[in-house]
Amino acid sequence: MNAVPGRFLTIEGIEGVGKSTQVTRLSTALNERGIAHVVTREPGGTPLAERIRAVLLDNVPDETMPPTAELLLMFAARAVHLTNLVEPALRAGRWVLCDRFIDATYAYQGGGRGLSADTIGQLETLVLGARRPDLTLLLDAPVEQALGRARQRNAGAAADRFESERAEFFERVRDAYRARAAAEPGRIAMVDASQSADRVAAQILELLRARSWIS
Numbered sequence: 241m242n243a244v245p246g247r248f249l250t251i252e253g254i255e256g257v258g259k260s261t262q263v264t265r266l267s268t269a270l271n272e273r274g275i276a277h278v279v280t281r282e283p284g285g286t287p288l289a290e291r292i293r294a295v296l297l298d299n300v301p302d303e304t305m306p307p308t309a310e311l312l313l314m315f316a317a318r319a320v321h322l323t324n325l326v327e328p329a330l331r332a333g334r335w336v337l338c339d340r341f342i343d344a345t346y347a348y349q350g351g352g353r354g355l356s357a358d359t360i361g362q363l364e365t366l367v368l369g370a371r372r373p374d375l376t377l378l379l380d381a382p383v384e385q386a387l388g389r390a391r392q393r394n395a396g397a398a399a400d401r402f403e404s405e406r407a408e409f410f411e412r413v414r415d416a417y418r419a420r421a422a423a424e425p426g427r428i429a430m431v432d433a434s435q436s437a438d439r440v441a442a443q444i445l446e447l448l449r450a451r452s453w454i455s
Contacts, residue, residue: 246277246334247453248326248371250341252417253379254410255403256390257433258440262379263339265441270335273454277335278325282344283317286324292317297400305401307353314345315363322371342368343376343420343428348402351416352409375451377444378421379433383410386433 251259263279270277284293296313329336342364349355387407394403421428429447433440448454
C-alpha cells in the first residue's frame with residue numbers, strides 16, 4: 241500500500257454543464273501520466289450506493305419524496321460510498337475523481353429544495369468527519385444553455401426526478417454553487433463551462449499544473 245494518500249477531486253455543476261465529459265477527459269489525462277485513480281459518482285459509486293441512487297432518481301407516480309427523505313438518502317448513499325470506495329482508494333495512494341459530492345447536497349437539497357445549511361452541516365459532520373475534497377472543479381454555465389445541452393443529450397429518454405425540475409430550481413442550485421465557490425476559493429475552482437469541451441479540459445489541466453499536481 242502506498243504511504244502517500246491520493247488526491248480527492250470532485251467535479252460539480254448543474255445538469256448539462258459537461259461533468260461526465262470532463263471526468264472522462266481528466267481520467268484519460270491521468271492515465272497518460274501514469275497516475276493511478278478511480279472514477280466514481282454520487283449518489284452511487286458502489287453496488288449498494290447505486291441501489292440507493294435508483295430510489296433517489298425514480299419518479300414514483302402519485303407519491304412525492306419529501307426533501308428531508310431525499311437528503312437522508314443522499315447521505316446514506318454517501319456513507320456507503322465513502323466507506324467502501326473513496327477512503328480505501330485514497331489510503332492506497334490512488335486519486336479519486338468523483339462526479340458530485342458534498343457541494344451538490346448544499347446546492348441541490350439546500351439551494352434547490354430549501355433545506356437549511358445547518359441541517360445539512362450536521363449530517364456532513366456525522367458522515368464525512370474531516371474528509372473534504374482536495375479540489376473541487378465547479379463547471380458553471382447559464383441555466384438556459386446547460387439545460388438545452390441536457391435536453392439534447394437526453395432526447396427520447398425519460399427524465400429522472402431532478403431532470404424533471406423547472407429552470408427556476410436550477411437557478412437556485414446554480415446560485416448556491418456559486419456562493420460556495422465564493423466562500424471557499426482555495427478549494428473550489430470555478431470553470432466557465434459555456435466554453436468548448438476542449439477549452440474546459442485545458443483549463444482543468446492548467447488548474448492541476450498550478451498546484452504542481454501534474455506536469
